[in-house]
Amino acid sequence: AQSVTQPDIHITVSEGASLELRCNYSYGATPYLFWYVQSPGQGLQLLLKYFSGDTLVQGIKGFEAEFKRSQSSFNLRKPSVHWSDAAEYFCAVGARGSGDKLTFGTGTRLAVRP
Amino acid sequence: DSGVTQTPKHLITATGQRVTLRCSPRSGDLSVYWYQQSLDQGLQFLIQYYNGEERAKGNILERFSAQQFPDLHSELNLSSLELGDSALYFCASSTDSFPQYFGPGTRLTVL
Numbered sequence: 001a002q003s004v005t006q007p008d009i010h011i012t013v014s015e016g017a018s019l020e021l022r023c024n025y026s027y028g029a030t031p032y033l034f035w036y037v038q039s040p041g042q043g044l045q046l047l048l049k050y051f052s053g054d055t056l057v058q059g060i061k062g063f064e065a066e067f068k069r070s071q072s073s074f075n076l077r078k079p080s081v082h083w084s085d086a087a088e089y090f091c092a093v094g095a096r097g098s099g100d101k102l103t104f105g106t107g108t109r110l111a112v113r114p
Numbered sequence: 115d116s117g118v119t120q121t122p123k124h125l126i127t128a129t130g131q132r133v134t135l136r137c138s139p140r141s142g143d144l145s146v147y148w149y150q151q152s153l154d155q156g157l158q159f160l161i162q163y164y165n166g167e168e169r170a171k172g173n174i175l176e177r178f179s180a181q182q183f184p185d186l187h188s189e190l191n192l193s194s195l196e197l198g199d200s201a202l203y204f205c206a207s208s209t210d211s212f213p214q215y216f217g218p219g220t221r222l223t224v225l
Contacts, residue, residue: 032212043116043204043216090157100145100211101170104157 002027002093006105013081014113021076021108023065023091032094033074034102035065039087047089050074061085086112117141118217120205126223132193135220137205139186145169146188147213148180152201163188195224 003026013019025031032051036044048059055067065076074091091105117140127133139146148160150173159172163182174180177195182188192199203220206213 034212036216041218043118043218044206045116045216046214049212094212100147100162100208100213101159101172102212103159106156 002031002095002103004091004093004103004105006089006091006108008108009106010109010111012111012113015083016080019076019078019081019085019110021089021091021110023074023076023105024072025074025091025093026072027093027095029095033065033067034092034094035059035063035074035076036090036092036104037061037087038090038107044090047076081110081112083112083114086110116215116217118205118207118215120203120217120220122220123218124221124223126225127195128225129195129197131195131224132191133195133222135190135192135203135205135222137188137190137207137217139188139205139207140209140215143207143209143215144186145208145211145213146182146186147206147208148174148188148190149204149206149213149216150201151204151219155201157204160190192222197224200224 005024034049035047038044050067088107090107092102094102119138144165147162150158160174162170180190206216208214
């Protein structure tokens with residue numbers, strides 16, 4: 001069974017600073033990897049996904065993530081954080097053949113200092 | 115706005131009761147997914163339907179059931195409610211594979 005670990009529960013960065021949110025997964029085959037963002041009181045929004053090919057994936061809102069098979073990681077990055085990026089971020093892993101079931105991490109809450 | 119609608123937004127009920135949560139997917143999306151989000155369990159996959167057929171089941175209790183209708187909207191039925199069922203219930207939809215668009219959720223409070 002697949003699993004996801006997001007080691008950081010809370011992260012605070014200053015506006016304009018760079019951001020990296022960590023995600024480690026456990027899965028026996030090639031995983032399908034996702035990052036979602038959830039603003040307070042809202043549903044989740046898909047930021048980006050990795051299925052295959054180029055290991056550096058570009059997403060919406062200026063986010064990118066890099067798949068590193070050797071480290072079982074899929075970290076999310078943004079070069080310059082905006083105050084509106086304050087939200088909770090979820091990493092998820094999926095597997096074909098399991099009915100497109102996603103297993104989510106516990107989330108990282110991002111706060112942005114003005 | 116994701117295009118996925120869920121009703122009601124909030125639901126307060128008593129233990130032992132039964133409720134129905136409704137979801138309308140984005141226009142054209144054939145897949146509907148239900149997720150439960152709670153503080154202690156996080157985001158848990160419940161069930162997926164594709165074009166009216168059940169496609170995958172997750173950690174869905176026997177007291178819970180769902181269906182997807184010919185017009186592609188879906189309903190999640192929760193019965194014999196317990197305090198621990200209090201949570202946010204999200205519906206999501208997609209055209210292809212894996213949930214892409216999430217609705218705003220239904221917050222269920224069981225008293």
